[in-house]
Amino acid sequence: MKRETTFIDLFAGCGGLSLGLMAAGWKGLFGVECHPEAFKTLSHNLLDASTSHERNGYQWPAWLEKQAWFVSELIDKHKTQLDGLRGHVDAIVGGPPCQGFSMAGKRQQDDVRNQLYREYLRLVGIIRPRIVLLENVKGITTGFSAGSKRKKPTSDQILDGLAKLGYVGFPRCLSSANFGVAQRRQRFVLVGVREDCLRGDPYALLEEVRVDFLKGLGLKPNDQVGARAALSDLEIEGATLEDSPDTRGFQQVKYKKPKTAYQKVLNAGTSTPDSLRLPRHGKEVSARNRRMLRTLRRGVSLSPVERAKFGLNKAHLVILDPDKPAPTITTLPDDLIHYSEPRILTVRECARLQSFPDWFSFRGPYTTGGTQRRHSCPRYTQVGNAVPPRMAECLGHMLDAYLSTPQPNELPSATRRETTVETPPPAVVPA
Numbered sequence: 001m002k003r004e005t006t007f008i009d010l011f012a013g014c015g016g017l018s019l020g021l022m023a024a025g026w027k028g029l030f031g032v033e034c035h036p037e038a039f040k041t042l043s044h045n046l047l048d049a050s051t052s053h054e055r056n057g058y059q060w061p062a063w064l065e066k067q068a069w070f071v072s073e074l075i076d077k078h079k080t081q082l083d084g085l086r087g088h089v090d091a092i093v094g095g096p097p098c099q100g101f102s103m104a105g106k107r108q109q110d111d112v113r114n115q116l117y118r119e120y121l122r123l124v125g126i127i128r129p130r131i132v133l134l135e136n137v138k139g140i141t142t143g144f145s146a147g148s149k150r151k152k153p154t155s156d157q158i159l160d161g162l163a164k165l166g167y168v169g170f171p172r173c174l175s176s177a178n179f180g181v182a183q184r185r186q187r188f189v190l191v192g193v194r195e196d197c198l199r200g201d202p203y204a205l206l207e208e209v210r211v212d213f214l215k216g217l218g219l220k221p222n223d224q225v226g227a228r229a230a231l232s233d234l235e236i237e238g239a240t241l242e243d244s245p246d247t248r249g250f251q252q253v254k255y256k257k258p259k260t261a262y263q264k265v266l267n268a269g270t271s272t273p274d275s276l277r278l279p280r281h282g283k284e285v286s287a288r289n290r291r292m293l294r295t296l297r298r299g300v301s302l303s304p305v306e307r308a309k310f311g312l313n314k315a316h317l318v319i320l321d322p323d324k325p326a327p328t329i330t331t332l333p334d335d336l337i338h339y340s341e342p343r344i345l346t347v348r349e350c351a352r353l354q355s356f357p358d359w360f361s362f363r364g365p366y367t368t369g370g371t372q373r374r375h376s377c378p379r380y381t382q383v384g385n386a387v388p389p390r391m392a393e394c395l396g397h398m399l400d401a402y403l404s405t406p407q408p409n410e411l412p413s414a415t416r417r418e419t420t421v422e423t424p425p426p427a428v429v430p431a
Contacts, residue, residue, distance in 0.1 A: 005400055010071055010094035010120055014041040014382040017093055020392025028058045032069050035377035037364030039068040045360050071119040085127050092124050093133040121161045131399060132192040135387050138173060140188050155188060167192040170201055177325040179391040180217045181355045182230035184325045202402040209401055213394045218261055227339055228322035229260045230352045236341055244277040252276035270358035275347035275379055289342030299324050326353045331384035347379045354383055355390035
């Protein structure tokens, strides 16, 4: 019998990466997340026995308190127990905070979150998993300028750190739209393989795995899911509105049923998805949004001239194209305008574009403004920070296939041959 493959999720957020890996058959031992709001969502869906969905759920160790953790605090308090996991964990996965690298916001070289990958590497060094999986924004591959000098990209620093720990890194840039996600989210995805576990480049298996994965979803290799295919059952037009159950003074669509194949898979019989609260725009904002819907291009960021014409100070705003995948879902709810309605998206609509199933329930406040925005993690932020579960599921199948491939010294003598594996240069290559 094939043994279960296990993982630990660091900087787990609300659980998108864990959810996808579990759907691929992996067993999560635990997830580490420091934000209480995000941990509430993670715990509700993947830890609490009464709400964990079907087979999804962590095999949480008895020695670890079920609470929000900083990775550094976890290591300091439970070093002995973590030492005991060495040799018993297949993968450490996760996405260290990316705000300081993101091209969608203000890139800040001195953002302390830029250095949290060191905590990731620290735990890798303690547990020594067979593989590591690290996800981040593409901006992590671009060095910061410091006067006339350019600082080495953080992606290269991570590769250097893995090499010192005895891992070979395989970096790629992947788009979630190629994995049946209704969003063209571009991400840096690094797979690190412990040297004694090398079986060549794990990404050599990706295309075959991806084709089979999409076939299981009823999609062809080049099919992409448009925004309307993901969201049409949540439109206001023709729907009945009801009071939002979790916020007084707000309304939401009374959910009926899915209309498209994408919606049916993600709905999976869920009668009432949560986080459907509709935005409450003022008359002026709604009127401006209507004018933009009538006159502006779809699916591309508004130009400076267009933003000035409508009196917008935002650096980034896109009206969704109904027939194409959405651009990257960010942590700011007003970065996207609905393709046919003069409003921003609901949390559930953002989750749909990220490929979260409708049973996955979000916890905490919807938004947080002012000075708290940098430190809090409300629902919109949780969704925007997440790894698309569908993309994570396909990567989980790829890594499982990779670990199941015999190493050269495990092959029968009649077929054994010498294999040389070269460490790739520390640069991102396109998928």
